[in-house]
Amino acid sequence: MGIQSAAGLLTLVAVLALAAVFLRVRRLAHDDRAYAPVQGNAYRVRAIIFWVMVVVGLPLTIWLVRVNPYSLAADAPQVVRATGYQWYWELDRAQVEAGRPVVFEVSSADVNHGFGLYDAQGVLVAQVQAMPGYINRLSHVFKAPGTYRVLCLEFCGLVHHGMTTEIEVSDGGGSDG
Ligand SMILES: [Cu+2]
Missing domain, CATH: 2.60.40.420 (Cupredoxins -  blue copper proteins)
Structure with a gap:
């Protein structure tokens, strides 16, 4: 699989995941729930996303910039x-x-x-x-x-x-x- 196809597939997966999150939020929006535990969960998820971005996203970005064909310019x-x-x-x-x-x-x-x-x-x-x-x-x-x-x-x-x-x-x- 070429870089272009991989990037396309990755984007599709990310978009579908984001859509799933939106649908879930929409479904839960009417529930009457205590605020504090929801906030605690959200902070934990946020911390996980942050570290995934640091550990995976940063090296991936550096690698992608290196293989970028536009650097040939x-x-x-x-x-x-x-x-x-x-x-x-x-x-x-x-x-x-x-x-x-x-x-x-x-x-x-x-x-x-x-x-x-x-x-x-x-x-x-x-x-x-x-x-x-x-x-x-x-x-x-x-x-x-x-x-x-x-x-x-x-x-x-x-x-x-x-x-x-x-x-x-x-x-x-x-x-x-
Ligand atoms: Cu001619």
Whole structure:
């Protein structure tokens, strides 16, 4: 199970637990009961929740911040300028490292093209429009090294289908995750 699914499941369980508490409070609200014992119980529950948060929540939070993918933003991106032509791509570099952010600055010299990035299995991993007069920035972190292909995603004329090039993604090595 990935972190996303685990977080989703955890949230669902927490929401259901909270809903159960609300329903129970609603059911007990009409009971005529002495205040002091209820207050004592509540304080005990509160103390337990506090220590659970300290013992479980604090280490969990620290761990989650460490694995947070957004911390990669601090890393200087690898910039690739990509320009579409009828009917080929021009990249100012064809090699980047996996595990580090890459920013594709995508434009076109003639008509609209579509900059589509495909992995070795032919799965589209990222895409952006290539437009004349505009530079569209596409940020992507390649998770795995390998040969990726760029295909045109916008029908742009006679040899649209031949508009492909490759990007070599090497093992970052220096990346500490
Ligand atoms: Cu095209």
